[in-house]
Amino acid sequence: MRPITLSVPFFLLTAPAMAAVPQVVTDIPAVGSLVAQVMGDLGAPEVLLDQGANAHNYQLRPSQARALQSADLVFWIGPEMTPWLDRALQGVAGGTAIELLEAAGTHKRAFDAPHDHEAEDEHADHADEHGAEEHGEEEAHAHSHEGLDPHAWLDPGNAQVWLTAIGDQLAAADPENAATYAANAEAARARIAQMDSEISAQLQPVHDKPFVVAHAAYGYFADHYALHVAGAVALGDAAAPGAAHLADLRADLQADGVVCAFPEAQHDPKQMALLIEGTNVRLGAALDPSGSSLAYGPGLYEALMRDLGTAISTCLSAE
Numbered sequence: 478m479r480p481i482t483l484s485v486p487f488f489l490l491t492a493p494a495m496a497a498v499p500q501v502v503t504d505i506p507a508v509g510s511l512v513a514q515v516m517g518d519l520g521a522p523e524v525l526l527d528q529g530a531n532a533h534n535y536q537l538r539p540s541q542a543r544a545l546q547s548a549d550l551v552f553w554i555g556p557e558m559t560p561w562l563d564r565a566l567q568g569v570a571g572g573t574a575i576e577l578l579e580a581a582g583t584h585k586r587a588f589d590a591p592h593d594h595e596a597e598d599e600h601a602d603h604a605d606e607h608g609a610e611e612h613g614e615e616e617a618h619a620h621s622h623e624g625l626d627p628h629a630w631l632d633p634g635n636a637q638v639w640l641t642a643i644g645d646q647l648a649a650a651d652p653e654n655a656a657t658y659a660a661n662a663e664a665a666r667a668r669i670a671q672m673d674s675e676i677s678a679q680l681q682p683v684h685d686k687p688f689v690v691a692h693a694a695y696g697y698f699a700d701h702y703a704l705h706v707a708g709a710v711a712l713g714d715a716a717a718p719g720a721a722h723l724a725d726l727r728a729d730l731q732a733d734g735v736v737c738a739f740p741e742a743q744h745d746p747k748q749m750a751l752l753i754e755g756t757n758v759r760l761g762a763a764l765d766p767s768g769s770s771l772a773y774g775p776g777l778y779e780a781l782m783r784d785l786g787t788a789i790s791t792c793l794s795a796e
């Protein structure tokens with residue numbers, strides 16, 4: 478403790494009571510947006526992922542590592558999403574880290590097994606039967622697209638569940654402002670419900686049109702809006718795809734009647750252009766599932782979701 482001298486003005490002596498709003502750090506801008514909506518005018522979380530950066534592979538700057546050390550609360554998706562943050566959190570002594578994938582009521586899904594047109598029988602163990610010998614190059618990445626899919630914020634139902642969890646955690650850390658956190662969370666849930674019904678209406682006419690994406694991030698979005706994702710260039714952890722996987726995917730474009738291919742904000746668009754070269758698959762707008770190309774702040778989550786809805790419906794409904 479710093480010694481207090483008589484010359485310190487009175488308002489500084491009362492500072493601890495005024496500093497009751499917790500210091501909050503978040504992993505990706507989508508989570509930062511949800512937390513910012515709950516904190517409202519009381520404060521703003523720090524988002525670790527820099528503008529334009531890839532959410533799966535990131536290097537913390539020293540100032541960010543320090544922010545993590547002094548945080549009261551850390552809200553993050555979980556180790557499957559950001560292994561770099563998992564490692565960083567192991568070195569943090571104080572504060573509370575809340576893994577949102579573990580929040581009660583979160584809808585979780587597993588990554589789809591690759592090549593699902595053989596999987597019409599929908600056997601969950603299909604991935605285990607998938608022969609590694611015919612896809613030697615892919616074997617190294619096989620584990621990254623099996624198991625828990627961490628892109629769970631793309632299900633607006635999860636965002637609503639997490640708003641409640643975020644409000645509860647903030648209220649526990651800062652009981653004086655509990656009513657404000659609860660009211661802000663409630664208002665944010667209502668905004669998301671409205672957004673959800675609008676995106677639902679927007680995507681309904683194109684829900685059965687197959688499309689391919691740059692990385693396997695859209696399972697929750699596709700499940701929620703009953704969309705047909707026919708394949709992904711890169712696997713769940715956004716690792717570089719193998720040649721065998723690309724050849725398979727190119728064959729699938731024709732077999733599945735794929736309508737659109739969507740590049741991604743943090744990926745090289747050339748790969749997607751090459752994939753569809755010589756086919757009649759349309760190139761859609763770049764998608765940004767983590768939101769790192771958008772303006773950070775409370776409005777980001779809704780912008781991210783609406784941008785996805787608009788990009789997908791625009792390309793799939795074009796004549």
Ligand SMILES: [Zn+2]
Pocket residue numbers: 533628692693694713714715
């Ligand atoms: Zn991802």
